[in-house]
Amino acid sequence: MTELASPGQLRASLLRWSLFLAPLLLLLGTLSGMMSGSGGNNYWFAGLEKPAIYPPPATFGIVWTILYLLMGTALAMVVTARGAPGRSLAIAVFVVQFLLNLAWSPVFFGMQLLVPGFYLLLAIDVAVLLTVVLFYRVRPLAAWLLVPYLAWVLFAAVLNWQFVQANPEEAAGAEVALAS
Template sequence: MQTGNLALKSPSLKAESTAALAVFSALSAGAAIAGALATNGAIQGWYQKLRKPPFQPPRGVFGPVWTVLYGLIAVSGWRVWNGPAGVARSRALSLWAVQLGFNAAWSWLFFGRRRLRSALVDVTALSLSVGAYLAAARKVDRTAAVLVAPYLGWVCFASLLNEELVRLNR
């Protein structure tokens, strides 16, 4: 039984669930803001001068895609939090936090520090942690796992893109 269903019947559980959604949203937004702060100055500077692979999406794609993905990340974490208490939920929530940390670190490493190789290590760890989170979330709430599947796909693509940027700009 998931507390998400009970939250509709109990005002105190509904308030707690709403507060949890706000926390997951704030944490996801914090990662997004940290990434944007690291990225903004670099996009018009050194990044523009890098050689890029032909499959690099247009610059205007990244903002909308990441906005949707951060929303899905937040809702997925919230759904897991609403799942039954226990080891599976705790593991999934821990992995949710880990992937968000790797997520926030990537922009800082890549754009802020201009460390393409370090960012490649980070995005590889990010891909693995998102995959592990998806698998753990699936044991708690299948919808939560489905919500992060596009994120996993995008991060795997970002890994490939990062690798090609390293290769092309040695």
């Protein structure tokens, strides 16, 4: 078959991929948080001094739900851009940044490591920025859908650093325990 897909077929493919990827990313993100004991029910976290910029706890679930759905939709747009130059690299970098994203909750909440959590967030920031650039080359709208995510992980890095600053004993104690 040498015919190109019709606009309707392309939209249907994007819809199918979006309906698969957006809930999948949301599920994986939710499982990462749940399995690492993230959130207000974590006794260790509840005992930490909270920075002034720490938002109300309900904010995190709302924001992450929206961000994972946007990320899934953006990824679907790139996945369905068959033949686009740079598509495979964009998808590969997305997967790397997403795996880093999934690793943060276990590092910060599960292992209770403030400083490594901060450094992981810096790596996530760089990986998300690179993903935005690569997505823009494939589908500009897909890149724009990731901008709120980039803004949030940049904010998360600042917030994580402020947790380190507000809880120096906890940050130092976990690092000593890790080195032993």
